[in-house]
Amino acid sequence: MTRIVILSALELRRSTALQSYIDRFREHPGVEVDVITLGPLSHWRETDPEPLVLDPRIGQRRKGRNPWHKAKVARLTLRGPRWRMARLLARSTEAQAMLDQADFVYVDQSAAVLAAWQQARRHRAGQYFTSVPRIERLLTEPR
Amino acid sequence: MTEWPIVSNASPHLVYIAWGFAPARTGGVYRAIATANAFAEAGWRVTVVCAEVEAYEKYIGVDASLESAVDDRVDVVRVPFEWATQETDVREFSPARALLGSRAYGRIRSRLDRIGFPEHNYGQWRGALEAALDALQRRSPADLAIATANPNVDFQGAYHLHREHGVPFVMDYRDAWRLDVFSGDDLAPRRSRIGRLEQRYMDAAHEVWFVNEAIRAWHAEEYPETADRMQVVMNGWDPQLLGERRPPAPFDDGPMRFGYLGTITPKVPLEALMKGWTLAKERGDIPADAVLEVAGYLGYFATPRGDLAAILDAATDAGVEFIGQVEKKQVAGFYARQHALVLALGEGRYVTSGKVFEYVASGKPIVSVHAPENDSSNVLREYPLWEAVADVTPEEIAATLGRTAGLVRTATDQDREAAFAFGESLQRREQIAPRITALTTEVSA
Structure with a gap:
């Protein structure tokens, strides 16, 4: 079995793009896909894997009336998603375990690159790519 | 069957500079292979200077079956090439790319790449290319260099051989540098860095080849003093x-x-x-x-x-x-x-x-x-x-x-x-044969 983790810095968006990648990876036999996202996403299908959300509270904060929360969300989402993503990913033991077991990690957004780069240095196993076709090519190559 | 002129004494040595050569699946690779093969068949020793296969695999893709299309007599010298902004393996990212983010890094890197040679992405190849050509020249001096573009940094390699070692060179334009072949607009003004470089190359070139008359005519108008050395060498099928x-x-x-x-x-x-x-x-x-x-x-x-x-x-x-x-x-x-x-x-x-x-x-x-x-x-x-x-x-x-x-x-x-x-009548050999005949005669003379 080949394990692929999709590492995405998306938050509070439709999950359509990620679903297309999930479908493409699953077309290859023996592939299991996990997803790690920065924030919660909408429109998940029943067949999609349950995503690990690094910051599930962002939705609540955005919906809330507390102006400090609103300001913080704006600050976090506009200014620092790369650093926040890296920090949250490093702290999440569940995410670390998923990355440990991954054969390939697809890094979905440029905002997730810093986190992926730090994890790639930490985890010796697993290959981290920013290209879906490159992973697909490797899946079809004999090991 | 094409009749080639008899090559006197030792075979002349052609250095053919093409960033993309077999097995790259890049534009112009068939012209490059056919040109190298045709010179080899005409009795020349041919050395192709191109990028590493790994670069093709990572950035533009390969067609492995192309390697068998290259004549066995053709030597290939591969020069390392890194295209940092096209790298998709996160482990290969530099700390700068990880810390700055891909977009900001891409902008900075693009500017840095163009310091040595004014061409996006490929400009940084100049140093490695010139070093490889110098080493090759020491080992086996060239009688003629042909550079095919784009990328236009290939022309710089041929010009370098000419300036440093007196090797006559041919510029083979498959595209154009200052002309947008799709819109007909100017991509760079005559007095820009690109324009000045192209002028310098044109002045020094032994011949300048173009794939069609329209591109040749545009360049003849821009560089009238070189017009008599400009030739149309159409593409063809192989x-x-x-x-x-x-x-x-x-x-x-x-x-x-x-x-x-x-x-x-x-x-x-x-x-x-x-x-x-x-x-x-x-x-x-x-x-x-x-x-x-x-x-x-x-x-x-x-x-x-x-x-x-x-x-x-x-x-x-x-x-x-x-x-x-x-x-x-x-x-x-x-x-x-x-x-x-x-x-x-x-x-x-x-x-x-x-x-x-x-x-x-x-x-x-x-x-x-x-x-x-x-x-x-x-x-x-x-x-x-x-x-x-x-x-x-x-x-x-x-x-x-x-x-x-x-x-x-x-x-x-x-x-x-x-x-x-x-x-x-549209075989590639028919298009290139007159130029090989002329160059063989001139080099052998």
Whole structure:
């Protein structure tokens, strides 16, 4: 079995793009896909894997009336998603375990690159790519 | 069979500089292979200086079957090339890229790359290329250098050999540097860094080759003092890549097959073609079971473009099949199973596709889906089985596809024989032979 983790810095968006990648990876036999996202996403299908959300509270904060929360969300989402993503990913033991077991990690957004780069240095196993076709090519190559 | 002049004494040594060479699946690679092979066959010692295979694998893709197309007598020197902004392996990212983010890093890196040579992405190759050429020159001095572009940094390599070691050089333009061949606009002013460099190269070049008369005329006007050294060396089809030619068979009443083979870039009017094809099906201009088989890479790079894939996907119900890359050894089979070929190209009177020559070699009906002023029209004007759109709109494309379907059914044996014979004159060897003969005589003198 080949394990692929999709590492995405998306938050509070439709999950359509990620679903297309999930479908493409699953077309290859023996592939299991996990997803790690920065924030919660909408429109998940029943067949999609349950995503690990690094910051599930962002939705609540955005919906809330507390102006400090609103300001913080704006600050976090506009200014620092790369650093926040890296920090949250490093702290999440569940995410670390998923990355440990991954054969390939697809890094979905440029905002997730810093986190992926730090994890790639930490985890010796697993290959981290920013290209879906490159992973697909490797899946079809004999090991 | 071409008669080559007798090479006196030791064989002259040609250094052929082409960033993209076999097995790269880059534009112009067939011209590069054919030129190197033709010189080797004419008795020259040929050394090709190109980028590493790993660079092709990572950034633009490879066609492994191309390696067998290179003459065994051709030596290949591979020069390392890194295209940092196209790297997709996160472990290979520099700390700067990880910390700055890809966008900011790409902007900074692009500026840095252009310090040594004013060309995006490829400019940074200059140092490694010149060092490799110096080492090669020490080992085996060159009698002639030919650089094929783009990338234009190849010209710098040839100019370097000329300036440092007195080697005469030929500039082989497959495209243009200062001219946008699609729009006809200037890409760089005459007095820009690029313009000044090109002027310097032109002044020093032994010969300057162009793929068509329109590009040659533009350069002759820009650089009149070099005009007498400018030559048109058209593209052509390569027998070793297409295999044995056979006259096309008459239509066999099965599903009518149209084929498009070539790199599909955003310049190709893909959307108009798909709409035109769908419309032709709806109106009954072409048979209901007709198939359009589309083959080739989506975009210039190893990573296919999603927007182009979506356009093709949307036309699947209308009988459009996208089969992706066709390796060179499978090309003959692709042409053999089509009844007609669709030549979809970008706009521009300066544009000649290398593909048009392969199409002509097939001897099958060709439908041109490009602006009439495209230079490919000049190649096809005398071709007996040719239909062309008057303008690139879905309605016109549909009507022209309909006329082509009629041509597939009604073409006589004489038409097919005439089309087949026409292709014979467009072999690449016929185009390049006069230049090899002239250069051999000059170098041997």
